[in-house]
Each structure stands twice: as structure tokens, then as C-alpha cells.
Amino acid sequence: MTDAPHPAAPRSSGLDEAAIRAYVDVMRELLAHGGFERTGDVLAAKKWDFDHITRWLDAHDRPDARPTVHVAGSKGKGSVASMTASILRAAGARTLLLTSPDLHSARERIQVDGAPLDYREFAEVARALLDDPDAAGWSYFEMLTVMGWVAGQRAGCDWQVVEVGLGGRLDTTNAVAGKQVAVVTPIDLEHVQILGDSIPGIAREKAGIITGPCEVVVPPMRASAIDVIRERASEMAASFHALTEECAIRVVSSGLEGQKLDVRTPVRTYRNLETALVGPYQVENLVTALRAAELAWASQGDELPEEAARNGLRRFRMPGRFEVLQRKPLVIIDGLHTPLAARRFMEGLRALPVPKRRVWVLGVLSDKAVDQLAQSLFTEGDDVIVVPVGSARSAQVSDVVRSVNATGAIAQRATSVADGVDRASELVGPSGAILVVGSLYVAAAAREHLLGIAGDHALGVR
Numbered sequence: 455m456t457d458a459p460h461p462a463a464p465r466s467s468g469l470d471e472a473a474i475r476a477y478v479d480v481m482r483e484l485l486a487h488g489g490f491e492r493t494g495d496v497l498a499a500k501k502w503d504f505d506h507i508t509r510w511l512d513a514h515d516r517p518d519a520r521p522t523v524h525v526a527g528s529k530g531k532g533s534v535a536s537m538t539a540s541i542l543r544a545a546g547a548r549t550l551l552l553t554s555p556d557l558h559s560a561r562e563r564i565q566v567d568g569a570p571l572d573y574r575e576f577a578e579v580a581r582a583l584l585d586d587p588d589a590a591g592w593s594y595f596e597m598l599t600v601m602g603w604v605a606g607q608r609a610g611c612d613w614q615v616v617e618v619g620l621g622g623r624l625d626t627t628n629a630v631a632g633k634q635v636a637v638v639t640p641i642d643l644e645h646v647q648i649l650g651d652s653i654p655g656i657a658r659e660k661a662g663i664i665t666g667p668c669e670v671v672v673p674p675m676r677a678s679a680i681d682v683i684r685e686r687a688s689e690m691a692a693s694f695h696a697l698t699e700e701c702a703i704r705v706v707s708s709g710l711e712g713q714k715l716d717v718r719t720p721v722r723t724y725r726n727l728e729t730a731l732v733g734p735y736q737v738e739n740l741v742t743a744l745r746a747a748e749l750a751w752a753s754q755g756d757e758l759p760e761e762a763a764r765n766g767l768r769r770f771r772m773p774g775r776f777e778v779l780q781r782k783p784l785v786i787i788d789g790l791h792t793p794l795a796a797r798r799f800m801e802g803l804r805a806l807p808v809p810k811r812r813v814w815v816l817g818v819l820s821d822k823a824v825d826q827l828a829q830s831l832f833t834e835g836d837d838v839i840v841v842p843v844g845s846a847r848s849a850q851v852s853d854v855v856r857s858v859n860a861t862g863a864i865a866q867r868a869t870s871v872a873d874g875v876d877r878a879s880e881l882v883g884p885s886g887a888i889l890v891v892g893s894l895y896v897a898a899a900a901r902e903h904l905l906g907i908a909g910d911h912a913l914g915v916r
Contacts (some may be wrong), residue, residue: 474913476577481560481915483584489593504629507596510588511629517600517607519631520550523615523750525640526622526660529795530673530739533731533772534639535617537743538750541766542613543568545751545759550606550614552599552627557774557898558909566601566609579605593739595619599626621649623662634753635746636664636692637671639739641679642794643823653678661686671751673697673742682741695749701741705734710806717741721748721757728768733776733802740767760911774897776802779904783808783879785885787901789894791822796830799891810887811880816858817871817896820849824857831891834862837881841867841874843893844916871899 473557511518523542525535532553539551549567556562561570571579579601583589589597599619606614607608618625622638626904643658649656657679664670670687672680674697687694710825712730716723729740744763751758776799786808790799816838818824832838838855851867858865868874871890878888890900901907910916 457881470574471574473574473626476581477561477573478913478915479513480577480580480584481910481913484560484580484594484597485915487592487594487597489595495700498507502624504596504624504626506588506592507600507626510600511631512605513588514604515607516631518603518614520606520611520688521613521750521754522630523613523635523637523746524618524624524630524633524663525637525639525746526618526628526663526791527637528642528656529615529798530639530735530742531637532741532800533729533775534637534743534746535615536772537740537767538637539565539613539615540568540770541743541747541758541763542615542750544769545747545762545768547613548609550602550609551613552597552602552614553617553670554598554619555894557894558907558911560598560904560910560915563598564605566605566611567745569859570738575605575608576601579608586757592596593626594825594845596626603630615753618660618663621662623658625663627822628663628665632666632830633663633668633669635669635748635750638663639673639676639742640794642792643826654682657682658686663755664692666702667693667755669693669695669746671695671697671742671746671749673738695745696740697738697745703737703741705737708732708734708805710784713737715740717744719745719748721752722760724763726762727764728758730771731770732778732806733798734805735798736776773901774894777901779901782884783882785875785890785900785904786864786887787890787897789897790827790891791818793823793830795824796827796891800831803889809882809887811882811909812836813881813886814838814863815841815868815871815874815878815888815890815896815900816854816892817843817874818849818854818892819845819847819895821889822849822893824849824854825860827892828854828857828861828863832858832861832863836861836863837878838863838865839868839874840865841871841896842869844871844899845895845906848893868901871896872903875900875903901913 525531539549543549551565649659661683702718704716714726748758774789855865
């Protein structure tokens with residue numbers, strides 16, 4: 455099995471039409487629940503808590519109660535969460551993976567054993583919650599998170615990997631009954647109106663997922679963030695595992711097809727681990743996931759089998775993150791959204807055989823640090839096509855154009871992601887490169903346009 459979010463399927467005679475209709479009906483109701491993800495309402499986000507979610511879980515036999523890896527951070531948390539689940543599954547676990555946002559279908563957010571819920575299961579779980587008066591005032595994200603826990607209980611999942619939505623301390627996912635491993639990936643300035651405008655302040659919010667004794671895994675990041683996370687771990691009597699202190703990495707080979715690595719952890723030395731992931735920063739994500747999986751498995755009294763690590767990593771794919779979509783012209787997409795993510799994307803770009811003739815396609819959300827993103831990505835003379843994001847939270851194209859032009863790059867506008875990609879293709883020709891970056895919504899739209907994927911957009915629910 456390829457461990458990646460499966461695109462939603464279009465209507466066809468081979469599908470359960472009744473299940474699809476039920477899915478469309480519940481999705482329209484779920485989307486009406488709103489919340490920050492849908493509206494970008496910062497004032498509402500500042501009032502978050504999850505006490506009501508905890509009360510509901512307590513009253514419904516704690517469907518979230520199973521061994522857990524909880525992942526927060528600014529950069530790489532989706533990759534780390536998904537990769538960790540892939541390794542645990544390869545070791546024999548029946549896994550629940552909760553991630554956000556999705557690329558093509560809301561079903562991708564709830565994966566059992568590596569596959570999104572099918573239309574019928576999703577609709578059944580959603581309908582039960584939508585009909586519960588106690589959930590009437592919940593946000594879209596709260597609904598999907600609890601639905602995931604219920605689906606995991608129905609499927610008999612014995613492990614779960616849960617990605618934080620935003621922040622950590624007050625995020626809905628932090629209502630989880632307990633956790634064996636907490637992972638905090640690199641911290642950057644993001645959602646500053648909600649989380650604070652300093653690295654230590656944001657780190658403090660992310661480290662809020664450390665709620666008691668557990669194993670805490672931290673990859674390389676700024677010392678000011680590491681110090682905060684280490685202090686929180688000490689306060690909660692949690693064991694702190696810094697990869698810079700515990701692991702060693704050697705890149706054996708690297709290219710657009712993937713990488714081979716030698717990795718030494720406290721458990722063993724892995725020779726020639728294979729991954730399809732591209733870019734130096736994905737090496738850190740891989741080792742973070744590997745260490746989290748080792749510690750998770752050890753928490754149940756066993757040593758993670760070497761073949762589980764090898765198979766889980768070799769099979770893993772991560773659409774939308776430094777993904778090569780086609781070769782002529784070369785198209786690379788990345789749902790980067792912070793200055794740190796932009797800098798790491800550029801590191802990866804410089805390390806790969808990417809044509810010099812390039813055109814960028816950029817679309818971002820309004821709550822992102824657009825000026826800093828542009829400064830990290832573009833240099834004088836770069837061609838950048840600015841596109842709107844398919845979200846109510848989309849930044850104004852005119853504002854993004856100003857930020858791009860301030861770097862000396864040359865910005866033009868397109869009416870959509872598809873229009874932007876087509877224009878870029880005309881500009882670079884078959885021997886050039888198109889770099890589609892910014893919001894994950896933009897990465898998803900590029901995939902749908904170039905790969906012919908029909909997701910929730912095709913069903914009229916997005």
C-alpha cells in the first residue's frame with residue numbers, strides 16, 4: 455500500500471451513489487459549523503478551549519482512548535505524523551491518523567490503516583454527531599476531530615497519531631485521553647495574532663501538548679524554542695529526546711526520485727534507509743518520525759522491528775510537500791506557509807538538479823507573513839504569478855503582488871491556480887521549471903489541475 459492521502463473519487467457507475475449523496479449532505483452541514491479554519495476569525499480563536507469536548511468524550515466512553523503519538527509544530531508536523539503512522543502500521547499496528555488540512559477531500563483527515571474513510575463510513579459517523587444536540591455549537595475542526603476518534607473506535611484501532619490543528623495547548627486535539635509520545639517540530643512565527651509574536655511564546659503554546667509523563671521528541675530548531683520545550687517537559691515529568699543529542703544522519707544519495715540515508719538512533723544503526731521524500735528538511739522529518747515510532751513501540755514493551763522502519767519509510771508518500779508532479783516542464787509543489795518553510799524549500803531546491811529557467815506560482819492565506827515569505831523565496835528578476843487561494847481566508851492578490859515586487863521579483867496576476875500554472879507552462883516551455891508554493895489549498899488545486907483529480911470540489915462541497 456502507498457501510504458498517502460488518497461484523492462477523493464469522482465462520480466462513476468462503480469461507486470456507491472447513495473453513499474456519495476449522504477457524504478455531500480453531511481459535508482454541507484459540517485462546513486456550516488465554521489470556526490477559524492473556515493472563517494479566519496481571530497477573536498473567536500482567542501477564546502478557544504476544549505472543556506466541552508472533554509465532557510463529550512467522557513460521556514461517550516472515551517473513543518479517543520488508545521496509545522497515542524501527538525504532533526505539534528510550525529513546520530513538518532503533517533509529514534512527521536503521517537510517516538510515524540506508516541512505520542507503526544508496518545510494525546503491525548491498526549492505526550488511526552488524524553491530520554489537517556486535507557488536499558482533495560475531507561475524508562483524508564481521518565485515515566484508518568492508511569486509507570481515508572470511505573463515503574459511507576464518513577457519512578455515518580458525521581450524521582451521528584450532527585444529530586447530537588451537544589455538538590450543535592462546535593466548529594468544523596472540532597467536529598472532524600471527534601469524528602476521527604469515533605471512527606477509530608469503530609474500526610478497533612490500537613494506535614493513533616494525531617496532528618495538532620493550530621497551536622497545541624488549547625487545540626481540540628489536546629483533549630485526547632493521554633499520550634505515549636509528544637512531538638514538537640520546528641517552531642516559526644505563525645498565527646501571531648493567536649499564538650503570540652515571539653518564538654518562545656509560540657513554542658510555549660506548542661509545548662502545551664506535553665500534558666504529563668510521556669516521551670518528548672524534538673528535532674533541531676532554535677535554541678530559544680528548545681529551551682521552552684525542555685522546561686515544559688521537565689515540569690510534566692516527561693522524558694526529553696533531542697535528536698541532535700541522540701541521533702546521527704548521513705545522506706548516502708539524494709535526487710528528485712528520493713533519498714537513501716544511514717541513521718543511527720539509540721536503538722540501532724539503519725543502513726540505506728530509502729525514502730521517496732525530497733529535500734534536506736525531509737531528512738529531519740524522517741528521523742523525527744523514526745524516533746517517535748521507536749519510543750512509541752517501546753512504550754508497549756517491545757523494540758521496533760528494523761523491517762517495520764524500512765518498509766514504513768520506503769512505502770511512504772506525502773502529496774503536496776516538495777512533490778514532483780511532472781517532468782516536462784518540471785513541476786514541484788509545496789504547501790509551505792511560514793518563512794522557515796520557505797527557507798527550507800530553497801535549501802532543497804539548491805540541492806537538486808532544477809532548471810534555471812523557473813516561474814513561480816504563489817498563493818497565500820491572509821494570516822501568513824507574506825513579506826517574509828516573499829523575501830525568503832524570491833530574488834531580483836524572478837517571475838512570479840500570484841493567484842488567489844480557494845478559501846475565505848485568502849490574502850488579497852494585490853497585497854501579495856506588492857510583497858513580491860518589493861523583493862525585485864516581477865509579479866503578475868492570474869485568476870486561479872489552474873490559470874497560473876498554464877501561464878507558467880507557456881513561459882518556461884518543456885525544459886523549464888514551475889514552482890507552485892504557498893497555501894496547501896494552492897498545492898491541492900495544482901494537483902487537481904495537472905493530475906485530473908476530482909475531489910470534493912467536483913462534488914460541490916469545498
